[in-house]
Amino acid sequence: MPSVYINTDRKPLTGLPPPNPKVKSFHQALPLYRPTPLVSLPEIAQQLGIQYLLVKDESSRLGLPAFKILGASWATARAVAKHVGLETRFLATSENIDNDLSLKNLASAAQTADLALYAATDGNHGRAVGRMAKYLGIKARIFIPGMVDEETKSKIASEGAAVEVVNGSYDQTMIATKLACDQHEGGKGLLISDTALEIEDEVPQWIVEGYQTMFDEIEEQIREATGRQTITHVIVPVGAGSLACAVVTHFSTPRSPKPEIMTVEPESAACLKASLEAGKMTSVHATYTICTGMCCGTLSASVWPILREGVTVASTVNDQEVDKAIHTLQEYSISTGPCGAASFAAIQKLARVEGIQLGPNSVVIILCTEAKRGYELRA
Numbered sequence: 001m002p003s004v005y006i007n008t009d010r011k012p013l014t015g016l017p018p019p020n021p022k023v024k025s026f027h028q029a030l031p032l033y034r035p036t037p038l039v040s041l042p043e044i045a046q047q048l049g050i051q052y053l054l055v056k057d058e059s060s061r062l063g064l065p066a067f068k069i070l071g072a073s074w075a076t077a078r079a080v081a082k083h084v085g086l087e088t089r090f091l092a093t094s095e096n097i098d099n100d101l102s103l104k105n106l107a108s109a110a111q112t113a114d115l116a117l118y119a120a121t122d123g124n125h126g127r128a129v130g131r132m133a134k135y136l137g138i139k140a141r142i143f144i145p146g147m148v149d150e151e152t153k154s155k156i157a158s159e160g161a162a163v164e165v166v167n168g169s170y171d172q173t174m175i176a177t178k179l180a181c182d183q184h185e186g187g188k189g190l191l192i193s194d195t196a197l198e199i200e201d202e203v204p205q206w207i208v209e210g211y212q213t214m215f216d217e218i219e220e221q222i223r224e225a226t227g228r229q230t231i232t233h234v235i236v237p238v239g240a241g242s243l244a245c246a247v248v249t250h251f252s253t254p255r256s257p258k259p260e261i262m263t264v265e266p267e268s269a270a271c272l273k274a275s276l277e278a279g280k281m282t283s284v285h286a287t288y289t290i291c292t293g294m295c296c297g298t299l300s301a302s303v304w305p306i307l308r309e310g311v312t313v314a315s316t317v318n319d320q321e322v323d324k325a326i327h328t329l330q331e332y333s334i335s336t337g338p339c340g341a342a343s344f345a346a347i348q349k350l351a352r353v354e355g356i357q358l359g360p361n362s363v364v365i366i367l368c369t370e371a372k373r374g375y376e377l378r379a
Helices: 021-028 042-048 068-083 103-112 124-136 150-157 170-182 202-210 212-226 242-251 271-278 304-310 319-331 338-350
Strands: 004-006 038-040 052-057 116-120 139-145 162-166 189-191 233-237 260-266 313-317 363-368
Touching: 004 271, 021 068, 021 202, 021 212, 038 212, 042 052, 052 212, 068 103, 068 124, 068 189, 068 202, 103 124, 116 124, 116 170, 124 139, 124 150, 139 150, 139 170, 150 162, 162 170, 170 189, 202 212, 202 242, 212 242, 212 363, 233 242, 233 338, 242 260, 242 304, 260 271, 260 338, 271 304, 271 313, 313 319, 313 338, 319 338, 338 363
Parallel strands: 052 363, 116 139, 116 189, 139 162, 233 260, 233 363, 260 313
Antiparallel strands: 004 313, 038 052
């Protein structure tokens, strides 16, 4: 099966929500906030025959080794605010977070309501939800598939969360998590899921909204990096599709030219590529990959309509290509794990594919989504 699919059925997107200025001000109020770097790799750009290759390095975000805390924190705050009746004030139009809705006061409200957070994860999302539970002073139950390694499990537990292993896939883990949350006494469990089982699920949409801060930073950094604000291509890794949805949503705002949105998935878990090829949302049987955070067999239901219309090219990479990309990035002082290196592996492949518009005027941003971590490279 070809490793690259060019989406000829895409259409202009309309009706997408505008950027929410509240998101970035919320993140700026969290502990350890600072913008993550946008790193230029001119030598690699020259090898690829493009003008700029820029890496958005998310290896350290809000004190955690991945971008996931952006979505998890915003979605958790919105879910808590809605549950305790403070949603209208939380979404007030002032640029600064209302003092009464600071993290401290949201924590007080969450504790009074005796709330608990639930999440399914194969790594970074669960740890991010655990960190938010710690900030709020409430309990978290994080469910993981059996294939997740002990290091990842211990890091989630280090946030004070209870970690429960499900003997099944990520998709099965999601269902088990929802069931446990629904059975939480008094309806006080909040499911902080980055994968929508139904298209109308709110929390996964809030997670997508939370990633806006990353793109706000890129818009501010691109002029410093290139002397202009043109972006021609963005390469984004895909698991359940929330980050890719955020990319499509952000870059669908009026601009000229509009960047081409290119995605990458593991060969063993390419549910977006399979869906685009089929013309409908399609599940795949996901098997082991070193890109554990991308090992999803089914897209989030709420992102599929947007990705179907907004993604230009869907690509896949194998674990050996990702492993090589990790070591190449290390030579340029970018220390990343497999999910972070997948986009770099993809651009090296895409630059050689006929019919893809990459050339000497291309300004390419790749999203490098996690820090260096251990993994088992299987033959």
